[in-house]
Amino acid sequence: MSDTMEPWIAELLQSGTSGDKMTEKQRRIFESAIEVFAEKGYAASSTSEIAQRAGVAEGTIFRHYKTKKELLLSIVAPAMVKLVAPFVLREFREVLEDEYDSYDQFLRALIGNRLLFLQNNMSLIKIVVQEIPFHPDLQEQFKSVVVSQVMERMERVIEKFKSEGKLADLPATTIMRLSATAVMGYVLAQAFFGPKEGANWNGEQELEATIAFVMKGLAP
Template sequence: MSKRQWDILDAATKIFAEKGYEGSRTSDIAKEANIAEGTIFRYFKTKKDLLIGLLMPLMIKFFKPLMFNSIEKIMNNEKNEPINVVLKNIMIDRMALVRKNKPLVKTIMIESIYHPELLEPLQKEIAPKLIPIIDKFFAENIELGNLRELDPRLITRSVMSLIAGFSVLNSLFPEVFTTEGDEKEMEKIVDILINGIGGGKK
């Protein structure tokens, strides 16, 4: 992909995130990219092609680091750390990645409701490779006695839901869900995950 195409996609990401897909015009995208509107159509025939084109930067900037880099690195480097420390560091790492790519993630998240084909690479390529890595991590910690004997996939789903929910709520309602910072907040979330919310009364 050429630099010009990347510039157009970066501009489209900003405009779609600000105005939504339906409310955006290619003239706005051209202005943001500092190019003539006709230049866009040399690379992307329609506005829909632009939206689908966002999948490439999403895969490269977001999900490849998510899959192959930091999660496995954290898991491998911190095998001797307590489970709560490892989980906290994974969650902090994920939140940093979401924030770094917030306009792109926001656009894909919202527009996938109306254009489900945007999720196909995630469903067909990413999830089948990522989820077993996380399952294995939890299975190993169950064997070590660090976690209860539960289905590792259930734990994976619960942790991913916590991260996704935290990200969405902080993006959509930042004035309501204020935090003390990622590290403090993730410590609390991991504590709830490991110890539950019960008061100990029977």
């Protein structure tokens, strides 16, 4: 693993994945699996490479995890159930609970918050984005634990602006979907292209264009 541990990894290692503290070998396996899964994806990863990075015999992995899938689930499922949702919401809560004069002001705060979260927790985002489309059990975990709680809070923000006549009279779920598509498109592009030298990307200009696009489309 890299010297700088992402916050979500540190918290999950501190609490353990099943209520018990990890042994030193389990910890090394867990950290190495996160690194390999994030770099290569689940399908292209091998337990032998995870074992090599962890400095353990491959058989040691199978004493703790019966299959590679179980190892993946031991990382993602507990993280979603007991860490990711509260972790995401804790980082998100200030944005969702603050008062805003306009929806575009809310969008600016939302974008800034998600950019910081993405930059600080890149391996988690990579694993979730890469693996959720191929694992129905992870999809259900994500929808029930993360999406439902975020949507509930965003709906209150949207209904407030609708009642004030500042947003189009569309269902809150439609406004969320349209907003999220534009916001996440910008956030992901900024995270992956923005910091790179030579990239043809003007973050501020793209931010203003994204917000203008959303606000024009959602104008009452």
